[in-house]
Amino acid sequence: MMESRAAVFREIGAAVAIERVTLDPPGPTEVRVRIAAVGLCRTDYHVMRGERRVAMQPMVLGHEAAGVVEHIGDAVSGINAGDHVILTFIPACGTCHWCRQGLHHLCAEGPRITQGPQLDGTYRRRDRDGHAVGAFCMIGAFAERTIVDQASAIVIDKDIPFDLASLVACGVPAGVGAARHRARVQPGESVLVVGCGGDGMNVVQGARLCGASQIIAADIAPAKLDWAREFGATHGVNAQGEALTRAVLELTSGIGVNHAFVCIDPPATLLPAFRATAKGGNVVVTALTPDTVTEIKIPPLELFVTQKAIMGAVYGFASPRLQIPELLGLYRKGAIKLRELITRRYRLDEINQGYADLDAGKNLRGVVVFDD
Numbered sequence: 388m389m390e391s392r393a394a395v396f397r398e399i400g401a402a403v404a405i406e407r408v409t410l411d412p413p414g415p416t417e418v419r420v421r422i423a424a425v426g427l428c429r430t431d432y433h434v435m436r437g438e439r440r441v442a443m444q445p446m447v448l449g450h451e452a453a454g455v456v457e458h459i460g461d462a463v464s465g466i467n468a469g470d471h472v473i474l475t476f477i478p479a480c481g482t483c484h485w486c487r488q489g490l491h492h493l494c495a496e497g498p499r500i501t502q503g504p505q506l507d508g509t510y511r512r513r514d515r516d517g518h519a520v521g522a523f524c525m526i527g528a529f530a531e532r533t534i535v536d537q538a539s540a541i542v543i544d545k546d547i548p549f550d551l552a553s554l555v556a557c558g559v560p561a562g563v564g565a566a567r568h569r570a571r572v573q574p575g576e577s578v579l580v581v582g583c584g585g586d587g588m589n590v591v592q593g594a595r596l597c598g599a600s601q602i603i604a605a606d607i608a609p610a611k612l613d614w615a616r617e618f619g620a621t622h623g624v625n626a627q628g629e630a631l632t633r634a635v636l637e638l639t640s641g642i643g644v645n646h647a648f649v650c651i652d653p654p655a656t657l658l659p660a661f662r663a664t665a666k667g668g669n670v671v672v673t674a675l676t677p678d679t680v681t682e683i684k685i686p687p688l689e690l691f692v693t694q695k696a697i698m699g700a701v702y703g704f705a706s707p708r709l710q711i712p713e714l715l716g717l718y719r720k721g722a723i724k725l726r727e728l729i730t731r732r733y734r735l736d737e738i739n740q741g742y743a744d745l746d747a748g749k750n751l752r753g754v755v756v757f758d759d
């Protein structure tokens with residue numbers, strides 16, 4: 388048994404508190420990981436605010452993480468103590484219909500990641516009163532240490548700094564992958580990215596990687612439009628709603644873009660993005676919508692006659708097991724930026740400040756780093 392400081396989510400709308408939780412030893416297929424860095428992704432914030440419901444509290448949130456394996460269960464294979472790992476927020480069970488085709492981002496266990504227990508259905512964390520504590524995404528990385536199934540860990544080379552590696556657990560594959568694997572942006576095409584936070588900025592650099600000739604970044608924060616240019620955007624639009632659609636049509640001779648990416652607030656941004664898309668083009672949703680929103684209005688006749696496709700992309704629509712090593716290789720070659728994504732580093736006990744900064748639009752990505 389072991390203790391770990393962790394940021395525990397207990398109440399919707401309240402700050403998360405740093406507590407000591409007890410960790411049981413890893414099960415046969417599990418590994419104990421000392422977290423080195425964990426990104427402050429918006430998804431955890433949606434949970435804290437009750438916009439993405441999880442099945443239980445208390446729960447340790449945090450899913451964009453990298454660290455060092457300290458201890459492994461008896462039946463673990465391919466992971467050893469001392470290995471550096473990136474944790475994946477969808478486990479790859481390896482045996483379901485999807486995993487057998489290499490489509491780990493569609494793993495049948497994916498819907499269980501908001502439940503709280505480990506992959507095997509039991510718990511490894513307890514609070515001071517002995518109550519079971521859940522782990523968001525079967526990871527629970529807002530903590531000094533965590534225990535995850537081997538299905539949630541990918542061994543990486545040791546030369547990649549942990550703070551950069553953590554981003555490749557979620558934001559980078561989500562955004563870069565959406566451009567490469569979902570929309571399959573082709574050289575010379577035009578792209579619109581609505582919302583240039585962590586995901587959106589990675590869509591921008593994914594589109595650049597694909598050879599898009601026109602990359603229009605849209606955000607209501609002028610600083611993010613400046614950042615987007617550094618990541619490859621050719622144009623910046625500070626507008627929303629109908630004004631956004633108008634601005635994009637002006638920039639594309641009235642045609643619209645080949646691919647529009649909805650990276651923030653889909654209920655408000657999907658229709659303007661859809662209408663800024665060329666006939667026959669793609670609209671890709673990469674952002675989470677609060678589960679209280681049950682429909683988005685797109686006129687069906689408009690969908691039919693314009694022959695556009697509306698699609699979702701989780702994890703960049705490609706297996707994290709294939710994508711993560713590939714993205715680290717692209718970083719090494721200088722083909723994608725990682726360091727420039729990090730605006731600020733925080734200690735674990737500054738996590739609420741980190742999310743306040745995210746909410747205020749100050750951060751592209753805040754990262755909690757541990758120095759022990």
Ligand SMILES: [Zn+2]
Pocket residue numbers: 428429430450451557558
């Ligand atoms: Zn995330």
Ligand SMILES: [Zn+2]
Pocket residue numbers: 478479480481482483484485486487493494495496
């Ligand atoms: Zn599976």
